[in-house]
Amino acid sequence: MPIAVDMGVDPLGKTVPLNLEELLATRLLVQGNSGSGKSHLLRRLLEKSAGQVQQVIVDPEGEFTTLSDAYGHVVVEGAAHSETEIGKLAMRIREHRLSVVLSLEGLEADGQMRCAAGFLNTLFDAPREHWYPALVIVDEAQMFAPTAGGEVPEDVRRASLGAMTNLMCRGRKRGLAGIIATQRLAKLAKNVAAEASNFLMGRTFLDIDMARAADLLGMERRQAEAIRDLERGQFLGLGPAISRRPIKVKIGSVETGPKDATPALTPLPTATGEEAASLLFDDLADAPEPPKPEKPAPKPLPSETMMEQLAAAVTTRRAADEPPVPAPDAEAVEPIVAEALAAMVEEEDGKPRSTAIAYQDFSVRCRMKGLRTPPLDLPAFGRRLAAARAGIPEDPQPDWGEVLAAAEGLPDDMLAPFLLIAKAAREGAPSPSEEAIAAIYGTASLSRARRLIDYIEERELIVKRTDMGGKTSITLPALGWTTAAA
Incomplete structure (x- = not known):
């Protein structure tokens, strides 16, 4: 029924x-x-x-x-x-x-x-x-x-x-x-x-x-x-x-209502013209100043946080003899991470998501592979995701540590374009096109890609050169790497 x-x-x-x-x-x-x-x-x-x-x-x-x-x-x-x-x-x-x-x-x-x-x-x-x-x-x-x-x-x-x-x-x-x-x-x-x-x-x-x-x-x-x-x-x-x-x-009618009801009409005060003027202008200099606008503060959490309340509800539903799930070997974790990142980058199809939202997807993929907790925290995940978008599937820390150190001062969303340039320079490949840089940055605007390159160059991380034939190469002065002219 x-x-x-x-x-x-x-x-x-x-x-x-x-x-x-x-x-x-x-x-x-x-x-x-x-x-x-x-x-x-x-x-x-x-x-x-x-x-x-x-x-x-x-x-x-x-x-x-x-x-x-x-x-x-x-x-x-x-x-x-x-x-x-x-x-x-x-x-x-x-x-x-x-x-x-x-x-x-x-x-x-x-x-x-x-x-x-x-x-x-x-x-x-x-x-x-x-x-x-x-x-x-x-x-x-x-x-x-x-x-x-x-x-x-x-x-x-x-x-x-x-x-x-x-x-x-x-x-x-x-x-x-x-x-x-x-x-x-x-x-x-x-x-x-x-x-x-x-x-x-x-x-x-x-x-x-x-x-x-x-x-x-x-x-x-x-x-x-x-x-x-x-x-x-x-x-x-x-x-x-x-x-x-x-x-x-x-x-039909409802039993509950919003916490702040709509204001209802109430009778106006019956003050005369002189009384009303007196209420407005008398002792104006001594009146309290209006409050300055400020962003409303977050509502305080109860003594027991929301996460703790939900955890308590979960505990009562789990059987005491539930067998623990064995954690994968350390050697098995890296392939899981690399596979998840590769799949995520492929699904983005040139439209990158924010790191925080992508991290939720990453956590779910790891859990489905048997990892109860993500093997990377949010900052480390951001670096790995940027490297994967730049075509570096493995952990970049061992081989790309100098590059990551040089990029410390860059905003997180600029790390992937910088690594894309660094990868081309390290391999002696042609400079990435403005279209490629725009795509990995998550925009279709070539002017934004140019401003991005200018921003990185202003911080002396790269030097862009254009020869007489109009071909451009990019150098990473701190590392001595240069892309081929393109």
Whole structure:
């Protein structure tokens, strides 16, 4: 018998159910302008399905943290953990089927995108034995899958968009049912929105958003005006988990609410003109100065850290006589590392990920090969990954120690291009082309590749020479290596 979630009533007062099993296979998109009732809809869905399926909520504003008291969700404060810790928590969430709220409150936009990307990617990359069904709810999805880059770094935008694409396009086979909510369909990447088969469209007023919503609902453009006329809390629903034809639903009530309620209208003070002026201007010099704006401090952790709480929950589920997994021999570790790095570089296909996100992928690959803990810490992994991208598969420390020492002052993302140049110089090969340097740096812009070379040259790590024939060679003066002219 299918599990039905009561979402509310239609115009005739009949209950509108949402088929939970069908939802797990087909995903859901919720759209509506601010104030249309999207958060209320998501809260209704979460409350009514709590206890029937694992729930993982990516919450940029911390609105859903109140679910923890009523329904036992574990709140993970993104601002209080490093990227590595967020990845470890995501692995345990998948393994032990814990319902959680990832609160990103207190992080800047790029920090929220970076945290969500690492979290979602680790959920997606979980070992096959942990592919349990779970609802993954992402509120304000246009932040994490934008149509344009905005003001965030390009590598952060790509990582976040890739994580959202994986969730919506390939997550179903891994048990992940994406539920995304957005204020503006026009700002949400089309390849992410197009993967949803169920839709709940709320009130919206912009023509471009109404047109996209009407297309998704299979309505003619002239019928799109109905979307503008919806009341707060009313949505047009369509999809295999809701209805085969568009249906209007009034979302039912909820038991919990956001921690910060919307301010309500209150009567204004009845001061006269002179009294009001007195309140403003009397003793102005002695009034306290306004507080200086500052970045909100991370919320303090409880006396027992989140990692310790999850570890305690894990301990009770493990059998006392579980046989230990023998660690591989030291000689067997290096081939595992080299194989994992080679596979990762091949899959990047000229689009490098950030080191922190790639490290989560590396940790999972090592675990699947029998290494309980990664054999490299994050800095060492960054050096090995840069070397692998430059075509140096082995551990660079023995043979390339002088090169690594010379590059100490370079930013981490410039190590791979520098090693690519050093490798060519050591072998007497032609200088790498600007296209090759741009690709390994993660950009398609040749001007950025030129600025990168100029930056390294300003630090006296390389010297670029161009002969009368227009051919360029690059020398590493500290090592006495020079590339062939090209």
